[in-house]
Amino acid sequence: MEEKNLDENSSSFTCKQNDNNSGEMPRSPMEDPAETDAKQNDEIEKTVNEGNHAKEKEEVDGVEAPPESESPLPCIEKVSEDIDEFLVSLVEQKEKEATSFGVPGLVERFLDLMEDKIAKYDVEGKAKWGELPEEDASFLESITRISKLMKSLTLQMDSTPPPPSFEGEEIKGTKDSLVNRIGLVQQRMMLYLEEDFRYLLEESRNNPTKLDHGGNQNQNQNHAYHKGKQVVSEQHELNHEKIEESDHDFPGYSNDAILNLNKIAGAMLCGGYQSECSQVYIISRRNALEESLHKLGFEKISIDEMQKVQWETLARDMVPAWINTFKQCASMYFSNERKLAEAVFVEHPNVAAGLFSNLSRGVVIQLLNFAEGAAMTKRAGEKLFKLLDMYETLRDVISKLDELFPEECVKELKTEMTLAKCRLGEATISIFCDLEISIKSETVKTPVPGGAVHPLTRYIMNYLNIAGDYRETLEQVFKEHSKFDHVDSTSSPHHENDDNISGGGGGSNNDDNKDVSPFAAQVTRVMELLDTSLEGKAKLYRDIALSNFFMMNNGRYILQKIKGSSEMARLMGDTWCRKRSSELRTYHKNYQRETWNRVVACLTHEGLNVNGKVQKLVLKERFKSFNALFDEIHRTQSTWVVKDEQLQSELRVSICAVVIPAYRSFLGRFAQYIDPGRQTEKYVKYQAEDIETYIDDLFDGKPHQSIGKRKT
Template sequence: MDKTKIKTTSPQKSPRLASSVSRKNHIAPDPIVVTDDLKHDAPDATTNANEEVIQGEHTQENTTEEEFPNDIDVSIEKLSEEVDTFLSSIKDQKSENATEIPIGIKRFTEHVEQQIEKYVPGDDVSSENDSVSLLESICRVSKLTAALGEFHSNSTCVTLINRTSTILQRAMSLLENEFRSLLEDKRIASGDSELKPKQAFFNDKDRCVLPNSDVIEENNSDNSTNFPGYSPDIVLKLREIATTMISSGYETECCQVYTVTRRNTFEESLSSLGFEKISIDDVQKMQWEPLEGAITTWIKVIKRCTGVLFSGEKKLSEDVFPNNLMISGTLFSNLMRGVIIQLLNFIEAVAMTKRSAEKLFKYLDMYESLRELIPALDGLVQDESWEELKSEMLSARCRLGESIVGIFCELENSIKSDIGKTPVPGGAVHPLTRYTMNYVKYACEYKETLEHVFQEHQKIDQSDASSGPETDINNQMVATPSPFSVQLMKVMDLLDSNLETKSKLYKDLSLSYIFKMNNGRYIMQKIKGSLEIHDLMGDTWCRKRSSDLRQYHKNYQRETWGKVLGCLRDEGLQVNGKVLKPVLKERFKSFNAMFDEIHKAQSSWIVSDEQLQSELRVSISAVVIPAYRSFLGRFRQYLDSGRQSEKYIKFGPEDIETYIDELFDGNPASSIVRRRT
C-alpha cells in the first residue's frame, strides 16, 4: 500500500463545521469522510473504534446530503480561510506523509464552480454579501492544484486534483475571455470616464493582492496622449488577470490573447492615421501624386510611432506584466517588429520605383524619419531580436539612400539633355537655370542629410577624389570637399557649360552678354540666399563667379556702347584747327542712328533682377551722358541754328538719360521721335 494517505476530515480548528457533518446513523465522533467522487480511488482500510469507512455504494445525492446538510451555513470567507490554512499546513510537508484534507475544500471548489457557472460576460457576478472576488478564488484553486500535485502518487488525491484542474481550466477560459474583452473594449480605450467598464470578477474593496503589485494612481497617466487610453483601474485589472493566468501555467494563452488584441488595436491606430498595407506591386503601379500622398502618410505614422505609439505600448506591456519583464519585453518587441516590418516593406517598394527628380525631397523626408526612429527605439528595446531588426532598418535606409544619390545625380542628365536650339527671348533667365537652382536650393535645405547620404553611398571616382587636404592660390590649407559638395560643383559646372552653349544661339553678341549676366546673377542670388549652398560651393568658387559677372558687364559695355562713344571722339573732326562741318554732321547722324537702334532693340531685352537692371543703366549713363554733353557743348555752335541744328541734334542730355532708363524693360519700342531740342 502507498505510504501517502489522504484523509478527508473535519479540521479541528472548525468545531462548527465538524459537528455539522456528523451523521445520525454513525456513532463515531470523528468520522473519516471520503466523498463520492473520491471514494472509488480510496485505498483499502479496516474499520476500528475510531474510524468508519464509507463504502462507494452510496449515490452522489445521498453523499451530498449527508456530508453537507442544508443547515450548514459557511461563508466563502470561511471556506477561503480553510483553504489558506490547509495550504499553509502542507507547505513544508513531504509528499510521502499523510495529509488530511478538510471537508471544506470540496465545499470551496463547489462554490467556485457555481461562481463560474453564474458568470455571464458583462454581468456583475459578485455574490450577495461576498467580499471575496472570483479572481481571488481562482488564485486559491490554482495554488490548491499545485499543492496537491505534491501527492500525485495517491489515487484519492489525483481525483481531487482532476477536479480542481477542471475548475482551473474553466476559470482560465473565463479569464481569457475577460482579458480579451477588457483589451478590446472601445469604451475603455476611448478614455470616456462616463462609460464604466464591467466589474466582472473584481471587488474594489477587497482585491486579489498579487506579489509586487503596485497600485496605479490616476495622476500617473500621461495627459499629453490618450494612447493606449486605458484607465489605471483597467490596467490594474489586466495586470491581475495576467498574473493569475501566468502563475497558473497559462502563460501561452495569456500572451496570445494580448498579442493578437494589441496588434489589432495598434493597426487600427495606424489606420486612423491613413496608413494602409500596400503591396510592392501596387506601389510600383502608382502614379507619383498618390504615391506622394502615401509617403506623406508613412512619414506621419513613423513620427507618431517615434513619439507616442511605441512608448505608450511599451508602458502598457510593462504595467500589465510588471512581475514578468521578460514577457512584457518580448510582447512589445514582437508587436513593434510586426509594425516596423510593414513600414520597411513600404520603403523597399518605394525605393524600387522609377527614379525621377521630383521624388528627391519626399525620399529625403523618409530617410530622415527612419534615421530618427532607430535611436528612438534603441532605448525601448534591448533584447537580441532588436539587433536583427535594427540591421533590417539600416539596410532599408541604405537602399533609400542609394535611391536618393541616384535621383540627385540624375540632375546631371537633366542638364545634359537640355539641348534646345531656340534662344530665350530678350536674353532672360533660362528655365533650365531656374529649375536647376531652385532644385539645388531646396535640396540643400537637407544639406546635413545629403552630406550623410553621399558620404555613405556615393562612390567617388579616383580622378575626383582627393587624397588629402588641398591648397588655395595663397598656398593655404583648405578642407577636402565632401562627396556631396563635389557632386554639387559638378552640377554647377555642367550648368555653366550648358548656358555658355546657349549664349551662342544669340546673333547679337551684346545680347549674349546680357543672357550670361542674367543667368549668372540669378545663380549668384540663389547662392547668396542659401547659406547651405554657399558653404558647399565655397568662397573661392563664389569669388570666381562674381568676377565672371563683372567681365560680362564690361564686355557688354564695350560691345554695345564702344561704337556709340566713338562717334563722340574729337579725332578727325578738325584739320589745322578748323572743324570740318560735313564730318561733324555725319558724327551726329551716326550717333542718332546708333542710339535709336540700341534703344529700339534693348528696350525689348529683359533684365528681371532690379539691381542688375539699375547697375546697367547707371553704368551706361555714366559713360554716355557726360561724353554726349561734352561733345554737344563743344561742337553744337558749328552747326547753323534753326532747322539745320534740329536735323542733326535730335537729343538733349536729358533725353539720353530718359531713353537709357527705358532699356531692359522687355517692352519693344519704335523709332525714337524727337522730344526736345
C-alpha cells in the same frame, strides 16, 4: 496531540510512511482513513443511542421530542478559508518532506460551488467587468485559488506516487479524476477571465473614466477574512503602488483600468494561461495601434502596390503621413506602449518585453516596407528631397533605438532599419547623380530669346539651392552609401580652382583635394558640366553682345543662387565666388564694348574742328549716327530679358554712366552749331534726360514703340 480533521465527511488519499525512528515519525495533518471511519462509526452509534434515550425520556414525560435541525450548508467564504488552510498544509508537508497526504472532501465541495457560479454565468451572462466590483473581486480570488490548488495538488501528488498495488491504482485513478475536474473548472473560469481582459483592453481604452471602481475593489479586498485573501490583497496593493509610483500617463487608460488589467493578467499567468492572455493582449493592442496609425494618415500598403501609386500622391499625402507617423511612434507611441505592457505585466517583465517587442516590430515592419517601396520607385529628380526627409527620419529613430526598445530586440530592429536607410541612401545618390544626365541630355539647339536665364540653369540651381538645406544629410549619404566614384564620368572633376572645397566645406581653403568630400566633388562636377553646357548655348547667338549678355545673365543667376544658400556658399567657398564674380565682370565689359561703347564712339570730338572751325556736315553726321545706333540698340535690347531686378538696375546704371555724361558733354559743346528750328529737331532728337528715360526701358523683355514715333 490529535490534529483537527478538516472535514468529518472527507475522503482521503494516503501513502505509507517510511518507518524511520522506530515508527515514531510525525503524523500527517490528515488522519488515516481507517481510523477516521472507526471513530465516525463509534460516534454515530453513540449519538444514535443517546438520541433514543432522550426520545424515550421525553415520551415518558409526555413531551414530544422536537425535530433535529439540519446542519446549514457551509458558505463559500468558509469553504474558501478551509481551502486556503489546506493549501498552507500542503506547503508545510512539502517543507517537512512528508510522504503522506490526504485530500479533504471540501475540495469537491469547493469545486461544486465554483461550478454553480459558472452555471449561473452561463445562464444569466456575466456582467461586464467593473459593473459589480465585489463580484469581480470574488471571481478573481476564486480563479487564483483554483490555480493554486491545481498547481499544488499536481506537484504534491507527482512527488508522492502511490504504492504499487491495486489500492494504489485506485487512488491514482481517483486522483487523476479530481485533477481533471479542477482543470475543467479552471478552464471554464479562465474563459470568462479572458473575456474580461479583452473587454478592459478594448472598452476602457475608449472611455478611460468609465471604470472607476478600483477604490471599491481595493477596499473590499483589504477586509480579507483569511490568510489566502490577505496574501492576494497585499500583492495587489503592492502592484498598485508600483503603478502609481511610476505615474504612468497611458492614452485611453485610467490608473484603475491599468490595475484591473494587471490583476487579470497576473491571475491568468499564474494559472498557466500565458498564451491565451498574450494573444488577447496582442490582438487588442495591435488593433489599437493600427487605429492610431490610421488617424495619423498612414495607410498600410505593400511594396508592389506603391509602385502603382502616382508620385504626386505619394509626395503630397503619403510620405508626409509616413514621416509624421514614424516620428510620433518614436517620440510617444512606442514609449507609451512599452510602459503599458510593463504596467499590465509588472510581475512578469519578460512577458512584457516579449509582447512589446512583438507589437512594436509589427508596426516598424509596416513603416519600413513603405520606406523600401519609396526607394524602389522609378528614379526622378523631384523625388530626391522626399527621400531625404525619409532618410533623416530613419536616421534619427535609429539613434534612439536603445532608449525605445528592450535590449533583446534592438539589434534586430536596428538591422532592419539600417537596411531600409541604406536603400533610401542609394536611391538618393542615384537621383542626385542623375543631374549629370539632365545636363548632358539637354540638346536644344535654339537659343533662349533675349539672352534670358536658361531653363536648365534655373532647374539645376534651384535643385542645388534646395540641396543646400540637406547638405549635412547629403554629405552623410554620399559618404556612407556611395558605391561608385564616377571615374568613368565624361566630365571628370577639376578642382584646380576649388581649393576651398573640403570634406568639412565652409571655405576652409584647403588645397589638398584628398580632403574633398564625395558630395562636394559631385556638386563641383555638376557646376562644371553646367558651365560647359552654357558656353555651348552662348555660341548659338550670332550677336556677340547678346552672347556675352546671356553668359552674364546666367552667371549672375548661378552666383546669386549659391550665395542665397549659406550651406552651398560654404561648400563652394569664397574663392569660387570671387572667380565667378570676376567672370561676370568680363562678360559685362564684353557686352558693354560691343554695344554702348559703339554708341559713345559716335560722340567723339575728333575731326569736328578743322582750323578752329566746326565742320557742320560732320557734326550733323555724328548726331545722325548716334540717333540711329541708339534707336537700334534701344529697340533690340528692350526685348532682352533680365529677371534679376538688382542686375537689371546695375546694368541700367552702368549704361547711363557711360552714355549720359558723354552725350551731355557733346550736346553742350556742339548743339549751338546746329541751326535753330527744324534743323535742331532733325539732328538733336534727344536731351540727356530723354536718353536716361529710354535706357530705363531696357531688359524687361517687352518690345517698345520706336523712339521716333514716340516723339512725334
